[in-house]
């Protein structure tokens with residue numbers, strides 16, 4: 001598995017190849033079969049991976065906090081809703097929803113855990129979305145994800161082997 005600090009450089013080297021593989025999958029992969037392959041590799045690779053040693057997903061994005069989570073998040077931290085917004089959040093892009101004020105995410109702690117514990121947003125729990133359905137229709141987003149997440153990068157590399165894809 002690629003070291004989290006090297007993922008940007010390694011993904012850049014494979015940028016063309018990955019784009020071509022994405023086009024190859026669009027033309028050749030069966031939607032349901034691809035979802036099963038992603039889900040299997042996700043399970044296998046995350047079983048042996050300690051995300052607390054990486055946390056690129058919390059370092060390289062601002063945390064995106066859904067409006068409907070704010071009350072429970074504030075309660076979890078023992079502060080008011082207004083304090084929660086004031087201390088940690090700003091309006092999201094185009095004024096939609098909220099995001100943390102800083103990148104790395106303000107809720108990332110020294111030990112790699114999330115200050116929001118189990119209250120962390122669903123989008124964080126699901127990241128990198130490699131076990132979610134409709135992968136065939138999410139491959140463009142996947143090209144971004146593999147520049148951040150070492151496990152997603154490795155899943156893409158394994159898929160290339162399984163499809164017998166050669167750089168062309």
Ligand code: SF4
Pocket residue numbers: 004049050051052054055056057058127128148149150151152
């Ligand atoms: S989900 Fe991916 S980017 Fe996030 S901590 Fe785990 S391996 Fe790293």
Ligand code: SF4
Pocket residue numbers: 057058062063064105106107108109113114115116120121124
């Ligand atoms: S809310 Fe927690 S899990 Fe989500 S990006 Fe911030 S630190 Fe990471």
